[in-house]
Amino acid sequence: MNRLVEIRGQEFLCRExxxxxxERRVFWLxxxxxxxxxxxxxxxxxFRECNVARAELARS
Numbered sequence: 001m002n003r004l005v006e007i008r009g010q011e012f013l014c015r016e017x018x019x020x021x022x023e024r025r026v027f028w029l030x031x032x033x034x035x036x037x038x039x040x041x042x043x044x045x046x047f048r049e050c051n052v053a054r055a056e057l058a059r060s
Contacts, residue, residue: 004042011035 011032018028 007035007039
């Protein structure tokens with residue numbers, strides 16, 4: 001889950017830059033959106049891994 005914290009940190013930095021850099025605001029918001037999607041993918045991956053481990057324990 002440390003990875004998720006790092007990803008969310010990058011998303012936050014991009015949103016912060018968007019607030020400060022009006023000329024490139026659209027760029028920074030797009031970057032933030034990409035980081036947000038990475039975070040969602042990381043969460044989904046984590047839950048898939050947990051479900052696989054749980055299913056393997058149930059079979060034993």
